[in-house]
Amino acid sequence: MSTTAATAPKKNSLVDRVGARLLVDPTLGVLALLILICLVSAFTLPVFLEPSNLYNLLNTSLVVMILAMGMTVVLISGGIDLSIGTTMALCAGVAATSMKFGLPLFAALIAALATGALVGIGNGLLITRLGLPDFIATLAMLGFASGILYIWTKGVPIIGYMVPEFYVIGGLTPLLASLTLPMIIALLVALVLGGVLGSTRLGTYFFAVGSSKTGAMQSGIRVDRIRTQAYIVSGLSAAVAGIIMAGRNTNVPADLGNGYEIQAIAAAVIGGAALSGGRGRILGAILGAITLAATVNLINLVGVPSSYQKIVIGAILILAVLANRISAIVSGIVRQRRALVLEGIPA
């Protein structure tokens, strides 16, 4: 009995494995959505698929992309970071002000990164030490960060810090040909975070804590530390995004980060991250950010008034989550069938 069970699945195991891998992949839904958007526009709006437009689209998506990758880590660990947008603005402000004070560029960048990390630690302490819900703690942090920036700038945008290097950092001056630094930074962030999540101890712990706090704790994991570390990751990603924003925007208004938390959450969720924790992918966040940018770009090209854009983004969010659910159901059926094949029952 066991011998037939062992030999039966061998025959189509490669096809099965590749098929299952594709179907199990939570990013499949987003990819389908993205292809759909491209197909629709290819027929109705050829401008959309012109290389220059796609290039612009990719460039504008980078900041949200970096934020969404940090957000994905927090969502995987079972939290949510509402302060990510204002933290980005705060870090941009720190970088800009440091430059104005005459600090060298690298010191300004370090200061911005340290600010991001500090905000992350703050979020983590509020949640793990005071026992506040993630939603409340990061909402309070949103208030603090934006308040600090307003008081400090007195509502006047910070200017006069734009050295030539900042034009490169913001992507306004390309590195070579049409390659910009933000593209490389986004790629590096993706590689680092993807690597951490996929093949390090810390990444495994993020998933473990988000999926089952008791299970993680009983396995000897310091749950509170891991949750704080997830917020440090999102704080750092906000700092990186803030540095790019400071360069791209050429001035730092106090409301620079407003609304970015929603875009970051949307991109992460479109990319398959679950608010219930334990699920999410870096590639998903990347595709999610591109999907959002493509949608906005498309409706701009069609000439829809910008006031409608938010409604369309809301609709896209719902569509993407539905698409993810469908791909989950399909993969469930495939897996069930495979399990029975393994038990030796012909399908």
Added chain:
Amino acid sequence: MTQHPTPNGDGFLLNAEGVSKHYEGVTALDGVGLHVRPAEIHALLGGNGAGKSTLINILSGLTTPDAGTITFEDQPLELQRPSDALARGINTIHQELSLVPALTTLDNIFLGREVNSRFLGLKVKLDRRHMEERVRTLAAEFGLSQEDLRLPVGEFGALKKRVVEIVKALAFDTRLLILDEPTSGLEEEERLNLFEHMRRLREKGVSLIWVTHHLEELYGLADTATVFRDGRRVGTVGVADTTVDDLLGLMFGIAAGEFGATTNPPALSETDDETGDEVLRLNNVNRSFVLRDISLTVRKGEILGISGLAGAGRTELARAIMGIDKISSGTVHLKGKQVRFRDSSTAYQKGLAMLPEDRKQLGILPELSVAENISISSLDQVSQFGFVLKNKDETNQAETYRRRLGIKTSDVKEKIRNLSGGNQQKAIVARCLNTNPDLLIFDEPTQGIDVSAKVEVHNLIREFTAKGGAAIVIASELAELLELSHRVVVMKKGRLVGSVDNIPHALLSGQFEAVKNRILAISAGRTES
């Protein structure tokens, strides 16, 4: 009782003395001691709520004691968190599954103890290949394939999760292994396999603390048994020269003979003549890949047992009847009328109820009282004019169940989360019975329940059918199934492959072994019926 250890502190691996723990006014442990020798299997026995789990939580670092001293390997044992216990070489298999659903089997096994390889000169990259190699043989022994190691644990059923948990505990060097009801829900083969591993660990010098409700498992395996009752230690005995009756006597504080009387199955109800009215009929029910061509009938007053190995489709059948899973073809008839449930709440409205297999999914409402948890599915019984809750009725009703099932709580108004796992299970059994449905489905109804409550749960099921209800019982333990059922059907790979009728008659004429062997033969495929 020759092996009675004297707590002098010497020669013991673990020495716990005067350990107490209180939870919100409930005394879970009242100055207990536990003395475990090196290289022994030490059984920890007691009814639900005796304090076994609390002591285990202390020894595994999940909670800290209010008072008492514990030494381990002659060093004080003061655990702040589970990682401290692991660092001292104390591993625990908890009663409630402690796996992480989103991670793969491999990542779960090595969770907290990952192996790293070098990446860009830093030792940060997980070495999954190495981890897989290390655990492959052990995993295979428990029937976990390489494929299984790479799948997320969340996709497995309760049984397979339990197996993963055992492999996780066995995969690392341990000084003391604590097993809290490790065999619940396991098949015979895995059970024996685990016992073999327990023996081998003892030979290697490891000590084991083993909590079980199956006293017959102890013989030939456990060296010493410590019995707890109501948060106190009532005795430590050598297993070899103690009978099951002695142990039961210690556990429940009744004279041995007295207890023996209650464990004998009471005469089964009279309605075993299959002439009762039909309550449920399935005609050729199919669910893709899971259920094949299932036809069966359950009559009024009947208890139908479903036997079969894990993965045979027993739970799947129950879920399909309740409308939790869709059926792809075939019909379901309730009292002669064809029905099609879209979800389980429709099934409840039409008079069906189910006690599911997985305790975590039982739907315990932790912040509500025991009484509220019992009445929540049948509030009309304790309401007036459709909305007024008659608190007194609710309390009285809960009080009745508390006495009958021996739910250990000072007050039925106590929040249910303060009760031990077994007592929560009893309250949920009470909730199910209380809905007073036409058909009740019990999936492993006595899982994690102590021996005396088991008898009561059986009696309640019998009473329910004697009053005209019908019941379907799924139980891995064949003895339990036979004791309870009028008729047993056997499932295999999603099909009904045979049935044995008139079980009460057979048992009364002393053919227990014959019936048991017949069912085992049908399961194994040597069908003659």
